[in-house]
Amino acid sequence: MTGSEVLIKAQNLTKKYDDYIAVNNIDFQVYKGECCGFLGPNGAGKTTTIKMIQCVLPLASGKLSVAGMSVSESPREIKKMIGVAPQEDNLDPDFTALTNLLVYARYFDIPKPEALKRSDELFRFFQLEEKRNVIIEELSTGMKRRLILARALINEPQILLLDEPTTGLDPQARHLIWDKIRSLRKQGVTIILTTHYMDEAAELCDRTLIMDDGKIIEQGKPSDLIKKHIGEEVLEVDYDEKVMKTLQDEFPEARLEVLSDRIRVFTNQPHGVVETFLKAFPSKGATIRNANLEDVFLKLTGRQLKE
Amino acid sequence: MKAASITSAFKLPKLTCRIWKVWQRDFDVFMKTWKVSFFPPLLEPIFYLVAMGYGLGSFVQPIQGLPYIQFIAPALISISIMYSSFFECTYGSFVRMHFQKTFDAIIATPISIEEVIAGELLWGATRSIISSTIVLAVVAAFGLISTPLFILIPIVAFFGGLMFSAIAMVFTSLAPNIDFFNYPGFLFITPMFLLSGTFFPLASLPESMQVFAKAFLPLTHVVDLSRGLIIGNLESSLLISLVWIAAVTPIFFVLSINLMKRKLIK
Numbered sequence: 001m002t003g004s005e006v007l008i009k010a011q012n013l014t015k016k017y018d019d020y021i022a023v024n025n026i027d028f029q030v031y032k033g034e035c036c037g038f039l040g041p042n043g044a045g046k047t048t049t050i051k052m053i054q055c056v057l058p059l060a061s062g063k064l065s066v067a068g069m070s071v072s073e074s075p076r077e078i079k080k081m082i083g084v085a086p087q088e089d090n091l092d093p094d095f096t097a098l099t100n101l102l103v104y105a106r107y108f109d110i111p112k113p114e115a116l117k118r119s120d121e122l123f124r125f126f127q128l129e130e131k132r133n134v135i136i137e138e139l140s141t142g143m144k145r146r147l148i149l150a151r152a153l154i155n156e157p158q159i160l161l162l163d164e165p166t167t168g169l170d171p172q173a174r175h176l177i178w179d180k181i182r183s184l185r186k187q188g189v190t191i192i193l194t195t196h197y198m199d200e201a202a203e204l205c206d207r208t209l210i211m212d213d214g215k216i217i218e219q220g221k222p223s224d225l226i227k228k229h230i231g232e233e234v235l236e237v238d239y240d241e242k243v244m245k246t247l248q249d250e251f252p253e254a255r256l257e258v259l260s261d262r263i264r265v266f267t268n269q270p271h272g273v274v275e276t277f278l279k280a281f282p283s284k285g286a287t288i289r290n291a292n293l294e295d296v297f298l299k300l301t302g303r304q305l306k307e
Numbered sequence: 308m309k310a311a312s313i314t315s316a317f318k319l320p321k322l323t324c325r326i327w328k329v330w331q332r333d334f335d336v337f338m339k340t341w342k343v344s345f346f347p348p349l350l351e352p353i354f355y356l357v358a359m360g361y362g363l364g365s366f367v368q369p370i371q372g373l374p375y376i377q378f379i380a381p382a383l384i385s386i387s388i389m390y391s392s393f394f395e396c397t398y399g400s401f402v403r404m405h406f407q408k409t410f411d412a413i414i415a416t417p418i419s420i421e422e423v424i425a426g427e428l429l430w431g432a433t434r435s436i437i438s439s440t441i442v443l444a445v446v447a448a449f450g451l452i453s454t455p456l457f458i459l460i461p462i463v464a465f466f467g468g469l470m471f472s473a474i475a476m477v478f479t480s481l482a483p484n485i486d487f488f489n490y491p492g493f494l495f496i497t498p499m500f501l502l503s504g505t506f507f508p509l510a511s512l513p514e515s516m517q518v519f520a521k522a523f524l525p526l527t528h529v530v531d532l533s534r535g536l537i538i539g540n541l542e543s544s545l546l547i548s549l550v551w552i553a554a555v556t557p558i559f560f561v562l563s564i565n566l567m568k569r570k571l572i573k
Contacts, residue, residue, distance in 0.1 A: 076417040079415065079416060090407065090411050094336045104412070
């Protein structure tokens with residue numbers, strides 16, 4: 001499980017472009033063996049941070065080290081120990097699945113017999129054995145994703161960077177990938193992932209960092225964050241002016257949010273609220289559900305569209 | 308700031324033998340489709356030699372003591388050197404960079420962006436060797452080679468190809484989209500195709516245009532060298548062509564790598 005050894009350490013990490021600041025003076029640490037999730041709306045700085053860790057983007061200022069080595073001084077050594085599964089499909093469309101892995105292994109100086117052995121293991125692991133000799137164009141989106149993950153593992157990395165690993169996949173393909181990510185974590189691989197899916201983050205991550213506007217605005221265990229910002233449960237009722245007024249008057253400490261004709265009541269005592277509510281409006285229905293990471297995310301980053 | 312950005316454009320890149328892994332990737336793709344890549348350089352010179360050499364050539368007086376078909380044969384070799392590397396490092400590299408994201412995939416490994424671009428340039432030069440060797444074989448089959456010096460053509464193809472690759476890569480670094488390559492296509496490549504001593508001697512042009520061609524059209528120098536090596540007519544002017552290529556190639560090699568880095572790594 002999560003150790004205390006720091007594998008990646010960022011101090012005052014900043015990335016600036018001419019007209020905006022993509023990553024604004026952030027500090028964070030990633031511990032060996034953990035699965036750490038970067039959450040945030042589009043443009044929050046997640047991918048930029050990932051690209052700095054993989055030594056592809058130079059830093060504007062601050063320090064970033066991986067396994068004690070600075071990204072600006074030892075990019076090759078760091079890249080050797082990292083596997084990257086990017087957001088976009090950048091497999092070689094002219095090659096078969098196998099050739100994609102072999103050509104990639106060559107970039108890491110892995111001798112061909114060893115590359116073949118690892119490829120076969122990876123095809124088995126990702127259930128792609130039958131697609132071994134199939135041209136990339138003929139693979140489905142889910143298969144391409146799995147192949148990109150397989151390719152990211154060809155150098156047996158200690159750190160795996162996954163940038164939105166399941167975006168655009170059907171539930172079956174997502175669950176298969178989650179399964180593989182969990183099993184890699186069990187094998188001791190340190191995993192950093194970015195995602196827009198809060199259920200994915202809650203499912204996979206030991207720890208999440210929530211980014212917005214280039215800053216880390218909150219971090220911690222998903223369950224702790226939910227408890228801290230939302231509480232155990234959320235009450236939802238149909239919108240009605242009278243209901244709204246009653247709730248505001250009777251529970252001034254509760255946070256109310258109206259969205260698509262539903263009122264969400266964030267309170268520490270949802271059952272108390274529901275009792276009062278049902279007494280006042282016996283004809284109306286109310287649901288209590290578990291609070292989740294999405295509630296936290298929306299509370300912290302706001303509901304307005306970011307783009 | 309401006310001066311610093313110009314100096315950095317000419318900074319010598321750090322390269323290791325990893326550039327060959329990039330070259331090898333391009334070579335592997337080429338070998339998958341070699342049949343398609345093989346036919347244009349084989350058929351095109353045949354069409355030109357028949358149509359222009361035999362057809363048009365029957366109306367043309369010998370040039371510098373050479374029958375017209377023999378005059379244009381080295382030009383066809385030179386044009387294939389130019390076309391194959393220039394198009395490889397404009398359209399080819401742009402597709403790999405922009406649409407296939409191949410460069411992004413490679414720089415996630417221990418290979419640097421400088422090495423990726425250098426590998427692409429070497430591959431462009433290799434394409435020139437492959438194409439020009441095929442054209443050379445066609446020219447030989449037409450019985451147009453009069454000296455064993457032709458054996459040095461692949462060397463001209465490599466350095467000429469490297470030069471055109473590097474120039475092409477500078478255009479690629481400036482290209483906002485793939486349609487952009489129409490501009491260097493008809494403002495640079497087409498004039499060179501016609502005005503570099505290819506289908507008529509440079510001396511037929513007005514003096515000022517001759518000077519312009521020698522100073523600014525790289526193909527002029529590749530044509531001179533190829534013609535010398537096919538006809539066996541080694542003049543001292545070939546030395547100027549050698550020096551011209553040797554001077555221009557490293558400048559564009561370094562410049563294209565730095566400009567591509569600037570484009571891709573922000």
